[in-house]
Amino acid sequence: MNLELHWLVWSIVLGLVYVMAYALVISQTKGPAWTAGPRDEGQPQQGLAGRLARAQRNYMETWPFFAAAVLLAHVLARESTQTALGCALYFWARVAYLPLYAFGVRWVRSLVWVVSMIGLLMVLIALF
Secondary structure (H helix, E strand, C coil), rough: CCCHHHHHHHHHHHCCCCCCHHHHHHHHCCCCCHHHCCCCCCCCHHHHHHHHHHHHHHHHHHHHHHHHHHHHHHCCCCCHHHHHCCCCCCCHHHHHHHHHCCCCCCHHHHHHHHHHHHHHHHHHHCEE
């Protein structure tokens, strides 16, 4: 397996970390009865649980584009130093993004998001 596909696999693991972080916090916040129930009351939008939900949603908004770009680079044999670096930038920026969002760090969080998008664009540009 090449480097880009390794980054893709690790990005799947990271996506599960995003999901589990939210799941653990919401379970502690709302309790096991709410977690096991139909959740008709809706999701909390404030506090740590709300920030983790928004971070997870943000990750899931960008990850399909990352996955598609990595898979296309592989299928089209366009992997290069540029795509490997782009994958690493995307992954490590998304690692940093979760705690920055969870703790409400402004500006730096947005800068880290931009870095992740630069990484994604590096992979995408290699397809042209």
